[in-house]
């Protein structure tokens with residue numbers, strides 16, 4: 001596997017401009033000769049489809065949901081970063097770049113992250129032009145708030161519904177192109193395999209989720225924007241349809257999978273409350289702007305929070321990380337919450353929760369102001385927990401929320417498979433070992449609106465495309481493989497539900513590959529996962545048939561892929577002989593129990609290549625070169 005990141009030479013500030021100038025262009029009349037498939041209609045996919053169609057390419061867009069508007073991006077709450085520096089508090093493109101590199105614990109590519117910071121301001125202008133109702137200051141300027149890992153306020157927001165508003169913008173642009181005939185929309189389709197011709201990705205096979213029919217679609221290039229794989233942990237803040245299937249099947253066809261063990265555990269989720277729960281709910285990080293996180297000083301303190309006096313509370317983030325306080329980054333805040341609970345200071349019925357308290361802010365700013373900033377989040381909390389967070393502090397605990405790992409891509413967002421581009425959370429590109437809050441929306445929209453429309457022209461204009469249509473043997477083979485897998489799943493007729501396998505897998509991964517990892521635990525998890533995978537293929541029950549709407553069948557295929565991906569995650573965690581960002585191996589920690597990096601031996605992207613059924617994935621690495629930033633111990637103290 002060749003890993004050429006294709007990072008342009010020259011000064012950091014000029015790399016993207018220079019690269020765009022050097023990329024070959026497709027002239028306007030020729031654009032309509034090219035067909036591009038986009039899979040996914042979250043922020044990355046919807047913005048890419050709309051922008052590519054606007055340029056004149058013929059686009060086919062696919063998604064699992066009944067409407068593009070229901071992609072998981074709709075759930076994003078807190079905001080989107082940009083280096084506008086409206087509050088005049090010292091922000092700049094360089095600071096956003098540096099914060100992101102440092103936030104990712106120096107495990108991301110400089111050139112990609114700098115481009116992201118440069119592009120951030122264009123995104124805000126574009127979204128304002130679309131009419132996104134961002135919050136505004138009294139004078140009319142867009143308002144900003146702070147997110148973790150930054151000491152400036154650079155997060156643009158629309159109350160606690162930023163993802164929904166941004167997605168409505170991208171969706172409107174997409175539907176405009178559907179109406180103009182430039183985009184053909186295929187909802188309720190699931191990508192189950194890719195078709196490769198002479199090593200080039202030339203199309204895909206999808207299952208029509210309503211009829212069960214397998215369909216083939218050919219194109220000149222395929223863009224995956226299929227989101228993250230955090231549901232490998234079963235309980236997570238993701239939408240229920242989020243999965244790894246598209247990325248994993250591309251991996252099986254030869255796309256490298258980068259840093260799969262880099263998974264983000266978000267510190268502020270509503271704690272789990274029972275065994276039969278299928279999902280967790282996020283309380284946005286934005287609440288940490290005004291909320292203070294604390295636990296009782298004494299382990300085992302059962303008093304109600306109102307009855308615990310100030311001097312008997314430990315505002316542990318403010319104590320341990322005085323410079324960033326409650327806005328310490330997610331990996332650090334999550335581990336700190338776990339550590340407090342491990343010491344017996346956790347609260348609530350399970351002892352696996354800490355308080356997020358807005359009482360001071362309500363006293364200082366008044367209830368009306370807090371309601372204006374976070375009203376919908378408070379409402380959500382009250383509905384789920386049955387307590388009024390205006391009166392009683394919220395209880396929160398870390399949960400799986402985002403994946404920094406994903407398919408490897410070069411500077412043009414192309415995977416190791418020619419013709420397969422990967423955008424948004426599905427790629428690994430910009431966040432290193434830990435993503436900062438409000439940076440996923442920024443990356444998804446940067447990729448979709450600004451990077452791919454430029455980068456793809458270089459590929460299309462510089463590549464020879466033999467005539468290929470859906471009757472090519474590559475499509476027949478891909479379809480036959482998909483049909484065989486579906487049939488195999490339906491034939492087992494075992495005794496355990498798909499969900500029970502998924503829950504067990506989640507428990508294993510959470511226990512051994514979650515916030516804290518050890519070599520013994522990871523090795524044990526590999527055996528447990530292998531056993532579970534073996535049992536799955538003998539004892540899973542998938543009711544119904546292939547010929548109709550069958551969500552058990554859909555789910556079975558996704559869980560089968562999670563069961564395989566889990567092993568690649570565990571291998572990756574074992575191979576990374578350091579702690580960095582979200583990856584905390586207990587053997588590598590400082591005296592203060594912080595992550596201990598090894599910049600001499602581990603400053604690389606780990607990329608895994610599929611080696612065939614039952615064989616261990618093959619390791620490759622892309623060295624990370626830091627020309628413009630000095631590697632430093634990450635400190636938020």
Ligand SMILES: Cc1cc2nc3c(=O)[nH]c(=O)nc-3n(C[C@H](O)[C@H](O)[C@H](O)COP(=O)(O)OP(=O)(O)OC[C@H]3O[C@@H](n4cnc5c(N)ncnc54)[C@H](O)[C@@H]3O)c2cc1C
Nearest residue numbers: 040041042044064073077078079191227424425438440441
């Ligand atoms: C509760 C919550 C709140 C968040 N808040 C914020 C925030 O405030 N700020 C921020 O920056 N980030 C936030 N994030 C993260 C952010 O929302 C996501 O990282 C981002 O929206 C992902 O966008 P995407 O376009 O890459 O993928 P997604 O939005 O996940 O879209 C994936 C698309 O791919 C399709 N798809 C998937 N698999 C297949 C397949 N096999 N075949 C066909 N189609 C497929 C789906 O149908 C969907 O259309 C939040 C995340 C969560 C869970």
